[in-house]
Amino acid sequence: MSKMTTSHDTAIDPLVDPATGQRFNAALQGPVTHEEPDFLHKLPMDNAVGAIVALTAEVWMLRERLAALEAELESRKVLPVGAVENHQDLAAAAEARAAELAAYTERVMSELTRNREPVSQIDPAVRKFL
Amino acid sequence: MNARLDIDNDGHEQDPLVVHESRDFRSYHAFLRAARNYMEGPLVGQLHDRYERAHPTPASDWRAAQWVLDELNEFQFYCWAYRNLQRFKYHRPTLGIFATLERDRDRLERALDAAAAETLKSDPTALRLDPSLSLPEYFRYVPFHQHTGGVAGDSLAGLAYEIGRRTTVPAHADPNGIYRILFDALPQREYARVLDWGVGHGAALITWQQRQPQSECHGVDLSAPCLKVANLRARERGMRFLLSQQDLEHLDYPDAHFDLVFFNFMLHELPPAHTPALLAEAARVLKPGGLFAGHEFHLRPGDAFQNVLQRTHAWTNNETYSTPWYDTPIGEWARAAGFSKVSITPFERLNRSVRRPGKAPINANHWNLYVFEK
Numbered sequence: 362m363s364k365m366t367t368s369h370d371t372a373i374d375p376l377v378d379p380a381t382g383q384r385f386n387a388a389l390q391g392p393v394t395h396e397e398p399d400f401l402h403k404l405p406m407d408n409a410v411g412a413i414v415a416l417t418a419e420v421w422m423l424r425e426r427l428a429a430l431e432a433e434l435e436s437r438k439v440l441p442v443g444a445v446e447n448h449q450d451l452a453a454a455a456e457a458r459a460a461e462l463a464a465y466t467e468r469v470m471s472e473l474t475r476n477r478e479p480v481s482q483i484d485p486a487v488r489k490f491l
Numbered sequence: 492m493n494a495r496l497d498i499d500n501d502g503h504e505q506d507p508l509v510v511h512e513s514r515d516f517r518s519y520h521a522f523l524r525a526a527r528n529y530m531e532g533p534l535v536g537q538l539h540d541r542y543e544r545a546h547p548t549p550a551s552d553w554r555a556a557q558w559v560l561d562e563l564n565e566f567q568f569y570c571w572a573y574r575n576l577q578r579f580k581y582h583r584p585t586l587g588i589f590a591t592l593e594r595d596r597d598r599l600e601r602a603l604d605a606a607a608a609e610t611l612k613s614d615p616t617a618l619r620l621d622p623s624l625s626l627p628e629y630f631r632y633v634p635f636h637q638h639t640g641g642v643a644g645d646s647l648a649g650l651a652y653e654i655g656r657r658t659t660v661p662a663h664a665d666p667n668g669i670y671r672i673l674f675d676a677l678p679q680r681e682y683a684r685v686l687d688w689g690v691g692h693g694a695a696l697i698t699w700q701q702r703q704p705q706s707e708c709h710g711v712d713l714s715a716p717c718l719k720v721a722n723l724r725a726r727e728r729g730m731r732f733l734l735s736q737q738d739l740e741h742l743d744y745p746d747a748h749f750d751l752v753f754f755n756f757m758l759h760e761l762p763p764a765h766t767p768a769l770l771a772e773a774a775r776v777l778k779p780g781g782l783f784a785g786h787e788f789h790l791r792p793g794d795a796f797q798n799v800l801q802r803t804h805a806w807t808n809n810e811t812y813s814t815p816w817y818d819t820p821i822g823e824w825a826r827a828a829g830f831s832k833v834s835i836t837p838f839e840r841l842n843r844s845v846r847r848p849g850k851a852p853i854n855a856n857h858w859n860l861y862v863f864e865k
Contacts, residue, residue: 375806385557385561386561386562386567387561387566387567387569387570387571388557388560388561388566388570388799388803389570389803389805389806389807390806391806392633392806392809392811393574393806393809397574398570398574400567400568400570400571400574401567401568401571403564403567404564404567404568405564408564464584464585467584467585468583468584468585468586471584479637480578480581480582480637480639481634481637481638481639481640481809482634483632483633483634483809483811484631484632484633486628486632487629487632487633487811490628490629490632490762490763490764490811490812490815491762491811491812491814491815
């Protein structure tokens with residue numbers, strides 16, 4: 362989807378109250394026109410790490426359940442022992458999986474390197490309607 | 492599942508056009524819906540608890556409440572989530588709505604164009620597109636809901652809007668429920684000719700026609716991509732709509748043409764500088780005794796906590812004209828526009844309360860029902 366063309370009006374700082382000049386942490390005071398606000402700049406690092414550890418626990422639960430499933434399938438001879446561990450993709454499947462891995466990696470990593478330009482830019486000329 | 496589009500000259504029902512949604516897409520968006528429900532439920536509850544502790548005497552003024560809330564991690568995270576979950580929905584690589592549509596662009600564009608071409612050929616009054624229409628500035632300036640390029644900026648924007656609405660309202664499992672609730676609330680009588688004022692992807696008008704098959708159903712919108720979706724969805728159901736791309740402020744319908752003009756949360760997308768003219772034009776096309784009616788979110792009187800949350804949505808979700816909307820004397824302007832009876836009442840069926848054991852529910856949103864009679 363193509364972005365809108367915006368006029369050359371000056372940027373609006375959405376975290377500053379235009380009436381008083383006071384700056385807020387997260388309560389936006391105007392439209393986001395040029396740069397994404399940083400809502401979480403005061404988020405304690407402990408909380409962020411807590412979320413990462415909680416997510417790690419969730420991933421472990423998935424891994425454990427998957428391992429149990431593999432073991433059950435092997436013990437019931439639905440799969441040969443080591444079938445998952447020794448599975449080799451055919452060339453086309455390997456290619457598709459590599460592409461999946463690349464896309465997956467991009468989805469996660471691109472959040473870290475994300476450009477702060479809004480994905481949907483409001484034209485600062487909008488101020489005449491506010 | 493790959494859908495096919497069989498154009499049926501006799502107007503019989505056809506297989507629906509389906510956007511291919513992978514298992515990953517479905518589970519990804521299920522997670523986003525759950526995250527949004529968390530944000531609007533438990534997080535709001537926790538935020539309110541912290542707010543009460545920080546401000547034991549309820550603030551009478553939303554500005555005072557805003558300073559208290561702005562210091563709370565819960566509020567900062569709420570603002571982050573409101574803005575960024577929407578971004579995750581539309582914009583993420585591979586799994587976002589735009590990426591999903593892009594992969595299937597050719598097929599989807601062909602289907603929309605084929606349905607439009609068939610309607611234009613067989614029944615030209617049923618779809619009137621105007622490539623020369625100049626979109627109003629206020630509409631061009633703001634990509635509402637963080638929909639990049641706006642709902643008119645891309646040939647697939649209507650389909651993106653149609654998919655996106657599933658997580659726009661709380662009742663995402665039943666996205667047409669909000670229309671049924673509105674129609675239930677209107678005076679129950681026969682409406683021979685109705686206009687969906689901002690018809691979008693057509694889901695509300697379809698819901699109307701299912702309930703009132705005798706109505707002649709019109710839909711007007713600025714967005715050609717949305718009208719093409721509405722046309723397609725009507726054809727799939729064997730319905731005949733009269734869809735038209737026009738500026739709501741300058742309609743080409745005759746005077747006293749409609750029995751009902753309805754809308755779904757449209758008023759907050761309109762800047763006050765245009766609202767009186769829009770109301771006057773809606774009144775002009777209504778028959779005497781006809782209704783202009785719809786629902787809209789608003790500030791809950793006397794509830795500073797709710798007012799701050801509601802005001803933040805204006806900016807976090809590109810609902811840019813919401814803030815001036817809250818200060819708009821809409822009833823007064825409706826009377827000036829020619830409506831003889833003006834009713835604005837809280838629409839409790841749409842209000843979503845956060846319930847907490849042993850405590851009063853928190854009302855984080857507030858809806859009104861607007862019924863203006865000419």
